[in-house]
Amino acid sequence: MASAGAAIAATAGCLGATDDDPPEAYTTPAAAEFDGVVDSQWLTENLDDVHLLDVREEEAFLDARVPGAYHFPNSEMLDSYAEETADGFEASPDAIAWTLAEAGIESGDDVVVYGAESNLWETYAIYTLNALGHEGQVSLLDGGFSVWDAGDGETTTGSPEAQEGEYEAEVDTGVVATREFLAGNVDEDGAAIPILDMRSPEEYWGVDERGDLDRFGHVTGATNLNFVQSIDDEAGRLRSPEDLETLWIDDAGLSSDETAVAYCQTAIRASVGWFVLDQLGFDDVRNYEGSWADWGTLSEDDGYYYTTGEDTGTVVDTFA
Structure with a gap:
């Protein structure tokens, strides 16, 4: 993913500036360098090859989302994943696994996580999937939905149809x-x-x-x-x-x-x-x-x- 982002960023740098140019964060230095970061231009080229998780508030998600994206509620990440108890660390990934299965995601799939911009809930979702032993690449959309939308990326509304899948979580401590x-x-x-x-x-x-x-x-x-x-x-x-x-x-x-x-x-x-x-x-x-x-x-x-x-x-x- 990083090499693809680098090539795209280099191409973008050769374009002349016009009023129709995408926003500044459409291509980003982090996406060009890091394996776990992609930008909006990369996603435009690879939208059909990844699964998408949207960690924004539900109202924003329903109002406009990237096609193919499923909502990943922060309440499930925070409240049902793990806790420290008197008997030690206990993990209960069932609710998250169910949400991922409804999104049609399997453990080996490549996933891109996005929020409004690039912030803490996005990285917490990526960490959570890694803690559940996700085997595919889980990446951050640098700049998030705000840049995607400002760059005229395709959007849709409403909630997507739930998939009939199964997600096998293997907690990675x-x-x-x-x-x-x-x-x-x-x-x-x-x-x-x-x-x-x-x-x-x-x-x-x-x-x-x-x-x-x-x-x-x-x-x-x-x-x-x-x-x-x-x-x-x-x-x-x-x-x-x-x-x-x-x-x-x-x-x-x-x-x-x-x-x-x-x-x-x-x-x-x-x-x-x-x-x-x-x-x-x-x-x-x-x-x-x-x-x-x-x-x-x-x-x-x-x-x-x-x-x-x-x-x-x-x-x-x-x-x-």
Whole structure:
């Protein structure tokens, strides 16, 4: 997919500028470089070869969608996939598997996920499919439906007809960091592996208290890297590969041969970090599914260490 995107981007660069040119994000640097990112021009050429999942609100989906797209409700991703319990990590993929089956998707199919632009629910959907052991390529439509529509991409309305299929989910915990995995790599002095807190600095310090939790702050040894820094907000797409390497490799000091864990409040914002590091070639990157909504309920007496207080820890603010 990346090579196809590169060829298309190169062709687009040779075209003369006219009033009929597509929007700026119609072809994107990330799509040209990363295997798991496509742009609107690539999708135009390959629409019949992929399955589509739309993670926007249902009203927007019904009003206008890419032909062939099925709705992937965020409630199913967030509420029915997995949870941390007293007995450990438990996954229940049945609801998601049913939704994918109704979309006619099988585990080996190539899938493109899109939202309004490029943001957190899209990457959380991609992470979720990977956590369910999806074997085909799952890609992000960089720029999302907004760019597709602005570029006169074909659209349709209403809900598509449900398919009669079967989706076999095989949970892959290799992309999931459980609370015990994290606790095994953290002690009172710091962390043995890179741990990335994708929330705002105020949440990281414990100043912005969210949720009915017992404590606020960050996992001891974690580095703060607010997820919004990975997104070009003006264009509604991922930052360029060069910018992402500067942010994650140069300034955050990460190396692709390290095991890295991302977390936020509920694992959704953290999925942006998980996705970017995966695209940057990290062999072992995980999303802490419980995130602070889980860690904030635990106790240091049981080995779940945390740090709190303004200006504690390390904040990377390259594009803040």
